[in-house]
Amino acid sequence: MYIGIDLGTSSVKAVLVDEREQILAQASEALTVSRPVPTHSEQDPESWWQATLAALDRLAAEAPQAMAAVRGIGLSGQMHGATLLDAQDRVLRPCILWNDGRAAAECAEMERAWPELRAVTGNIAMPGFTAPKLLWVKRHEPIIFAATAKVLLPKAYLRLRLTGEHVEEMSDAAGTLWLDVAKRDWSDAALAATGLTRQHMPRLVEGSAPAGTLRAELQQRWSMNQAPILAGGAGDNAAGAVSLGAVRPGDAFISLGTSGVLWATTAGFAPNPGQAVHAFCHSLPRTWHQMGVILSAASCFAWLAKTLGTPEATLLKDLGNAPQRPSPILFAPYLSGERTPHNDADIRGAFIGLDHETGRPELVQAVMEGVAFALRDCLDALRAAGTRITTADVIGGGARSPLWCAIIANVLDLPLTQVLGGEVSGAFGAARLGRLAATGEDPIAVCLPPARAQAILPTASLRDSYAASYARYRKLYPGLKEIAA
Template identity: 60%
Template sequence: MYLGLDVGTSGVKAVLEDEAGALVASASRPLSLSHPQPLWSEQNPDHWVEATLGAVDDLAVSHPRETAAVRGIGLSGQMHGATLLGRDGRPLRPAILWNDGRSQEECAELERRCPELHAIAGNLAMPGFTAPKLVWVAKHEPKIFAEVAKVLLPKAYVRYRLSGEMVEDMSDAAGTLWLDVGARRWSETLLAATGLAISHMPRLVEGNQPAALLSAELAQRWGMGANVVIAGGAGDNAASAIGLGAINPGDAFLSLGTSGVLFRVTDRFAPAPESAVHAFCHALGGLWHQMGVMLSAAASLSWLARILETPEAVLLAPLGASVERPSTVQFLPYLDGERTPHNDAHAAGAFVGLRSAASRGDLVQAVLEGVAFAARDMLAALGRSAQPITELDLVGGGSRSVLWAQIMADVLGVAVHRVEEGEVGAAIGASRLGRLAATGAAPTDVCRKPQRLQSFAPRVAQRAAYDDAYAHWRKLYPALKE
């Protein structure tokens, strides 16, 4: 048996997979966010650990025999979060998360300090990345910065608490702006630009390599044997790729989680910073990937449900399985700023085209379409640097909606596929990395593509209508920014 742990933004998921790769059981524990000031987004790192231990405790109660048989553990995690540890290994402050926008000025400062940044890291300096956060801490919280002994990403902190080892994998490390992404090693040049050294960084491994052993105390707590291997793991999107079997150049998927990600596997380091496209290491050696990222995908629908005090399922039900024409209202999903293609932490969400006749259904449809239009922006950005994407697997919480899947196909003009276990893809990918680390098996034997449950083709009439609606939608961001 193999255990996958996904340390997300809204919760921790734990899954058990058997030797055949079948999902045996899953459990989850929620997490909350803190927004102490505008643009700020933080979490208590110890809450990740508490939620992780609780989720595995739940599995140990519901499936004790299977949990006791675990041989390997893999970790997936929300990327970029700056977890600052003192010399005692304890957090010095709340972690600054991926969707925190406070360090926009520090991004510009970092690019001035380090002209080689784009060439080495393969990415623009964006507030979501880890390095600008440390420049902000040095400027605004100098006493804390002076005490920093290690900087870990969220899943690396959880691994540290599970094992006592500080280790990070290449895919997550690539999102710090401290990694030489092409060479797959920490860059002294990039670290020096933020006042840090390699000694502040954890040890690096590939995602399918052994990174640590589960502590004897926790192994006993869950009834496991000795020498349970913890893999290097992966950032959440690279882990989802492993779960989807996206390990060959050209494989692509769209994730509709809290954030939205368009992911494509490459066989080389292929930076495209001019399009605000991310170029990161994959979780397997010799592979990289490109990503377009929107900061509020399924979170946009959750926001509307919260504002209207109505469950998401109730909001979606009246719209049915498809819509015949675009909503008369349009929505910009920039509730937390935006990355691809705008790289603008100050971008804001908006409804445009409201009239007295607008209904709740019009607003709901506008949100679904606004996220789809933002995905089309990402598709265009990735299309400038490689072969066009012709089909996409759909994963994340938003993949539950048949309606959203059809809207995506109509807006993007490509086939979209809902897949088996699409909502726990990152945790499944993590468990498979745990299996690879524990057994040394070949990735091609373990990372198989899931069954496609339902496919959606673009409809001709709706595609044409969405082309027109998208052209109008594209004008909204520059108009409102001005």
């Protein structure tokens, strides 16, 4: 038996999986985000821990015998968060999250201080990454910076609470701007550029490798027969890749979670920072990947539902499962700024083309199309880096909508596949890594593709109209940037 824990932005999910990879029990505990001032986004790490305990308590209550037989635990988590601890492992301040935009000035400072940054880390400095956040803390909260003994990513903090160990794995570490991504090791030059050393960092392991054992009191709490091994785990998207079997070069998927991702597995380190493409380590040894990332995806739809005071399911009720034509309204999905390809923490969203005839259906479809157009930006950026994508799976909460998947297939002009169980893919991928750490099996033999729900093909008759809408969408960013300036 194996457990996967996925620490997301909006919830902690946990799954209990047997040897045949059947999910025996699952649980989810909600989290909240604090936005004390514009561009800031934070969470209390204690809320992660309490949610994790509650989720695992529910697994134990639902399947006590299976819980007792757990051998391995894997962790997946939101990337880039800066969790600062003192010498006694006490949290010094709320974690600064991946979608926080406060450190834009510090990004420029870091690139000036270390000109080799893009070549070594494979990425452009962005406010969402971890390292610029520490420069911001150093400048604005110098007492906290001076007291910082360890910097952990969110899931590494959970591991600390579960095992007492400071450990991180390659896929998450690659999103800090402190990792030499080709060498899969901390970069002393990167750390020096932010006033830190290796002593501030957790030790590194591969995602499928052992990274500690569960503390005795927790083993007793859940009546486990033995102390399970914890795997290195994976960043949220790398865990999704493990869940989907996207472990070979050319494998691709789209994630429609709070943020949006277009992922492509690569055989080697293949950076393209000029267009804000992420080049990271995979969670499996000797494997890397590229990502185009948009900061707001399913969160755009949640925002619209909240703003209109209408449940998300109601918004979709009258729209059907496939688009008949593009919406006459354009939506720029920059509610939290943007990464690929613009790297702009300050840009904000907009509706364009509203008139007296505009109704709720046009707005709903426009929001879905805006996210799809942003993913098309990502696809073009990956293609410019030499990556060839011919098909992709779709996972995440937004993937439950056949309409949204159909819109994306048309905008990207690619066949897509919905995946069964995609809403818990991060936790399931983490469970697979927990299994690998406990058994030492071959990752390629374990990380097989899951059952597919259905293929979604582009509609030939919509190709030209969606191409025209995308061409109009491409004019939004320069215009919004000019207005904001």
